[in-house]
Amino acid sequence: MITVNVKCFSQVMYALDTDMLLLELELGTTTDTLEKIIRDRADGKLDGVSLRTAVNQKYIPDVVELKDGDEVAFIPPVQGG
Amino acid sequence: MIQVEIINGPITPFPSDNLHQDDGAELVFNGRVRDTEHGENIIALEYEQYEGMAETELKKLAEETVQKYPVHDLFCRHRVGKVNVGEASLHVAIWTKHRKEGLEGMSWFISELKKRIPIWKWAIMEDGTRIPSECTHR
Numbered sequence: 725m726i727t728v729n730v731k732c733f734s735q736v737m738y739a740l741d742t743d744m745l746l747l748e749l750e751l752g753t754t755t756d757t758l759e760k761i762i763r764d765r766a767d768g769k770l771d772g773v774s775l776r777t778a779v780n781q782k783y784i785p786d787v788v789e790l791k792d793g794d795e796v797a798f799i800p801p802v803q804g805g
Numbered sequence: 806m807i808q809v810e811i812i813n814g815p816i817t818p819f820p821s822d823n824l825h826q827d828d829g830a831e832l833v834f835n836g837r838v839r840d841t842e843h844g845e846n847i848i849a850l851e852y853e854q855y856e857g858m859a860e861t862e863l864k865k866l867a868e869e870t871v872q873k874y875p876v877h878d879l880f881c882r883h884r885v886g887k888v889n890v891g892e893a894s895l896h897v898a899i900w901t902k903h904r905k906e907g908l909e910g911m912s913w914f915i916s917e918l919k920k921r922i923p924i925w926k927w928a929i930m931e932d933g934t935r936i937p938s939e940c941t942h943r
Contacts (some may be wrong), residue, residue: 733855734925734937778923781858797855797923803938804852804859804883804924805836805895805915 726751726792730762735800739769749790755779757785762798773800807867811860813886814940819898825839828877828900830907834915836895840886842938850938854855854892855923859883862922866914874910876901881914882894883924 730745737743740762749758755765755777763770775798783799790796808819821831838850854860855868867879878900889893897914901907 731855731926733923738937764827778855778858780863781855783921799855799923800925802919802921802923803888803926804922805919 725749726753726790726794728790728794728796729791730758731795731797733797733799733804734764735770736762736775736798739766753790755764755784755789755790755796758796759798760772761768775800807864807871808879809860809863809867809883811854811863811883811885813884816882816884816893816896817885818896819880819882820899823865823910825900828902830899830901830904832897832899832901832907832911834895834897834911834913835893837893838890840890841885841920845892845928846931847928848931849887849889849929850894851887851927851935853927854881854885859923863918866917866922869917870910870914873913874901874906876910879910879914883918883922885924887929927930 725748727746727748730747731739732743759775778797778799780795810872853859870876876899880898882896884894899911901909927935928938929935
């Protein structure tokens with residue numbers, strides 16, 4: 725098993741009602757599987773919301789396997805400015 | 806020279822000066838909080854950041870901008886926390902030799918900022934409720 729820290733912002737925070745989740749996952753879990761877990765927990769509130777993935781504070785263009793201790797964020801459309 | 810900052814509190818503008826003797830253009834942009842959000846009155850926006858990543862990405866973007874455009878100096882301050890209606894949430898100053906590349910560089914920098922810097926807005930409504938802003942202008 726591995727433990728990852730999921731940081732939640734904006735619509736994700738709103739949908740899950742928390743700013744952080746500590747999740748235990750099977751070894752070999754990938755970012756797309758984790759995104760599905762997060763969307764399932766949101767119970768439809770993230771349907772239609774595009775999410776970019778960041779691992780350890782960097783955007784990642786492709787699916788990657790998660791490692792123990794990773795910090796993951798599923799980033800909804802940003803709104804700076 | 807590049808200087809980017811994410812700050813929690815009112816923005817002090819970068820000072821104008823007469824020392825950029827090779828630069829014919831000094832451009833300053835202030836993004837301010839409007840009083841409505843999708844037709845509803847608001848009293849403020851609360852800006853949330855992904856702490857660490859937001860400033861790192863902002864610095865990367867500034868570096869890309871000065872590589873892509875002949876910008877000599879790019880200074881940027883972005884606020885987080887509560888920003889009342891009318892106040893500035895974003896302040897950018899760009900110095901270039903000529904106006905055209907300054908305007909283009911400024912426009913590109915702000916457009917990209919709105920696409921990739923992990924900062925979000927929550928609208929504070931007149932009754933005090935706080936909801937995620939739906940505003941994603943490009």
